[in-house]
Amino acid sequence: MAFDVAVIRQQFPILSRDIDGSPLVYLDNAATTHKPQCVIDAISHYYSYSNSNVHRGAHRLADESTKAYEGARDTVARFINANVREEVIWTSGTTESINIVAHGIAQQLNPGDQLLVTEMEHHADLVTWQQACATSGAELKVAPINDNGELNLDQFQTLLCDRTKLVAFPHISNALGTVNPITKMIAMAKAAGALVLIDGAQGIAHGDVDVQSLGCDFYVFSGHKVFAPTGTGVLWGRQSLLESWPVWQTGGEMISTVTYQSAQWNQLPYRLEAGTPHIAGVIGLGAALEWLSRQDLDGMRLHEKALMATATERAEQFEGLRIIGTAKNKLGVLSFLIEGGHPADVGFLLDRQGIAIRTGHHCAEPLMNRLGVPGTARASFSLYNTLDEVDALFDALKKVRLMLA
Template sequence: MLDINKVRADFPILHQKVNGKPLVYFDNAATSQKPQVVIDAIADYYETINANIHRGVHTLSQLATDAYEISRKKIQKHINAKHSHEVLFTTGTTYGINLVASGFSQFVKEGDAVMISAMEHHSNIVPWQMLCERVGAELLVIPMNEKGELIMEEFEKLLSNKVKIIAVNHISNSLGTINPVKHIIDKAHSVGAAVIIDGAQSAPHLHIDMQELDCDFYTFSGHKACGPTGSGILYGKEEWLNKLPPYQGGGEMIKEVTFEKTTYAELPHKFEAGTPNIEGGIVMGTAIDYLNSIGLDNIQAYEQELLEYGTQKLQEIEGLKIFGTAQHKTSVISFNIEGIHPYDIGAIVDKMGIAVRTGHHCTQPVMDFFDVPGTVRASFSFYNTKEEINALVEAVVKAKRMLS
């Protein structure tokens, strides 16, 4: 079982006041807070081994290189990738999606199709629209129902050998829905389509296993999983990464450069041009170690408890509607109160020290589907408590009284 008091002691930011009230941080879907061990690891890197990697023979460079590659191997093991060179360091999920979308301009042509879902983050819509516009391909969208679940019968109707790649999130950032990605991957492969999974919301909450899923690409951000901002991972199957062209040109990604011709480095360096976020890559490994020390099974079980408790308590507020009521979902509750703009609720609860997200959450098509300008989103993490949920409910009730 998870010892919540011990866990909360690991996060220094939680022990402060905002607007004179104890901080209640419910914006975890946007970014997670950082445990002291991660904060210390960032400082330790700059205090002891700060140097550029892969290029120097001096001791600090070798120490930094070793730490960076050890982190890559930790992440390989954590996601059960076959090879460490299938794990690319990126700046985050958005970078990973854009890398793949850019490379697929070689494999998608006029008359082909790219498929996404109706609940994607803008980062998993816009790059594919750009690809389709460049090559003249069609963008297909898997529809969803009123519960915020993908309609799998419609997915299978849309699927054909015209589809070259499917891009879908593992968990919806605005609804909390856990999508049936394994089913999508298996069906996609049956018609020869590749699949990239946006794992930004799943990496902090679920076990993710590349061998079990058998996806072609999987990408996530470090900052949502207790790691530093500007860090992330793109996993790609070796055969796909070898086929894709480099995304950027520069130092490190080359084998040999002449004015006549350049040849590219082997994986993973082919996709890691320039000086990377060395500290971010190293400390992502520290964050993964921390999550594993808590135990992802413990995290998932506790967050499910918070989700059920929060759902029950918020539903007791008259006029409150929850958007995203899928059977399988994670610890995200998006809601509105009839007749009140979500921004106004967010602004008032902030005065009571409670951080929630308001707006469209970079999922405008989802908001259009529900015909709302946005929602209030409370997203829970394993360091949150039921007492904090009670404080949120009390604050929302007060905001409703003030705004009605």
């Protein structure tokens, strides 16, 4: 079926609510996306019909929930084109996924080794590596961006060397919307012999991630930014790496045999999934990706591009507005400042008109310092947003400008 935003919207119950009498215009999708009815139903069905623990029960409910839970793993594997389903590790979100990799790499690092990130990193993809370096004596290198918020590829290349053990960068910047040339960057990092992790928190919802053709070693994302419940996430990693990756947490599920004095680790994916997992959440994540896969993804991407282009055009014409982040290739995010207004004022006065955005440093404080701004107001778009909602944002901003004058 061809992409029709009206049909999409009908499937998200929250989009029909109002805020103080104004229709909700939800432009905070980079923080979290809403859930379609089928995801809400999948979670509700699990709890009301087949709630039970997975893998271990000797009964019908355990069979059903295990089937749904492991079925979700197959869905994710298909969605990102994993080599095998065992490469899909459930986590609580992007942050935990990165921590699992960072915890493992920290044990393998020595003084003199280097890790490389970029200036546009989210704290989750910065502080974790920073701390891995602090515990191992390795050095953290930071690849610079230009004032438009684009990575300088020449300098990125210069910073790669035979001591670079791992390179991490975002698929799409959460604060600026910059789409990084990740295929090229992965190739450069692999040529230097480094492992590569992609922070896919903002990249996954656009439905075009193919980890095999990308050639990275790890791709991580959160469920809640792709129409699934909070508290779910994925660590995708190459089987050859994850098979021997240092275990993250120890406990039930992740062991094969245990004595009082020792334990042997289970095989993938379970060796990295200790304890009872977030079963309902994982089932919801499976339902969300099944749902997204059924949409006209080419049509969706055209729509997302149109939202970005229209928002940018309106922003450029808006007197007293400064766009923060003007990369040539941007998607989903419009960060801006209004003359004479602190982002917190802008956010509050938009909220009073039913428009939900985020304000602040967007968990990228060093990036804000690099750009010389205290923070920004950020409108971020998803497939269910309409061009009318972009208009509503700028109509509301006129009122904001008037009130702050």
